[in-house]
Amino acid sequence: MPELPEVEVVRRGLEPRTVGRRIEDLEVLDPRILRRQSGGVDRLRGALAGTRMTAAVRRGKFLWWRLADETGQDTGEALMAHLGMSGQLRVRTPAEATAPAASEGPAPDPLRHRRLSLHLDDGTAIDLIDQRIFGGLWASPLEPGADGAPAGLGSPDALLPAAAAGLARDLLDPAADLPAVARALRTRRAGVKSLLLAQDLVSGIGNIYADEALWEARTRFDTPGTALSQRRALAILRAAGEVMERALAVGGTSFDALYVDADGRSGYFARSLAAYGRDGSPCTRCGTVLRRVLHQGRSSHFCPRCQRPVPRSRKDVP
Template structure:
């Protein structure tokens, strides 16, 4: 799942490519991608057509595009496991990362993808004899335009939700879920192989602390569905001392606390392992046994690793994470903990250990990150 550095890389790309552009029309190719939008696939195109994208904002793993200058609504995006926002222009081909650019952790090989189903391109319209009625469009896997017309999209199968084989980029047109056409001819695509991500138009509500909603925000507001999300380690408005006190008041394990998006946002399994390794803390260390200094050092470590990952364009293990121009990040080459089970610790040489944790795993050094450290 994309974490803070990957989502911030996407936000920065959107800020450079689409701000100030007006949405000309919208095509929903898969209703699941807008399942959390109150009006569903029939309503979203009309809510976006004619609106200007005035700001690109991120808090943690949530990303939104402020609509118009009055900043009352935003297009909220959560990338889920495999979501991508790609900017494509008529005169340029989409750039995909070459296989050799990708670095992969030692994970079991995924099942192969089935061959792509033949059919029309993602932007082509259905012929008259295969057009769906307005009533059937509510449950169909077709694409809805602002006028209610339909475009072709093959129904996803259980097999198509599987991760692509390492080094094999997913086909962006095959997994295109929502397409926005902008007034300068560019198209903003939401591509999602696993369809766990989603888009919706949401009201902006005031932030609890009266400060800007997130990175790139011009106003102290954020989308209502993201109001519970805490500030992240890169947010200049994060009260670091207060955060450390809240962490120490929790009666839980430190890694579990790092993954709690209501305490600190943007950290997932990759960067939790990396931050804990840098701070020399065992993933199961009790938060109420941490000193204030140790808690602040953990926050510093989280910020440092995320800034380094951001400078590298994020972490890509396969083609499921790319920036808005289709390029993958390369921070995977610099990981100190995640995915390095059995390899020597970069500090002391002890083999790194991997343990199950919350349905996932933790990778740590049993010597540098002893449970008793605090």
């Protein structure tokens, strides 16, 4: 599933191609891709009719476009997108009128898995390609964010789609309050990896980057939040932010055909992973063989020497 770095790569690819463009048509090939849209395709067509995209925004793993009407006034709604497990938003130029561009990365068949297309006034199409159809597109009303800061990267103001109102800020958001997030982590008894994945404390982190952050911070996945010191909780959050920044710099992490950027290129951070997917290989820090265990339905990769349980009586033993 695309995580924060992958979704941010997609946003950055879409922003210059979509912001300022008018939506001319909505082409729906598979109505299942609109299952989040109340009222179905007719409701979405109505929300998009005559609108222009004025901003491409991301918070966590959610993307949205701000919409303005023909007079330039904000419509009060956002066009939301979520990539789910296998979704891609791919740019198709007028020169590629019959099909999306040939992939420079391991993309699934774009004709077979194209579910929806947005046709823009310059002839460009934005294709939503989704092999498993867990992603989707839908319109969501805007509402003021609680803290008054910009709603996400690329947002002009604090207006947040209602569909993302319960989503915490992510670690690449300048408005994220890391000390407050660390304090919140320490109030919960669940394992720290589960807390990182919960999205209500901090958003955008999935299985890959949680494992990488915990390896960087020398903390086991099942360490209770209540066993963390403030210093260690902050170290975990900072490690997660740093590893996602590194992933973002190389286009994210692609293991298979299910993640490519807006131009069909794959990311290369898989070559730099220290923990995730490396079970049976030596830890690059101490040489101990890395392990993988199933915990609460998810695989967790860790070093049994570097990432020992935190003693409850001594909360900050490295």
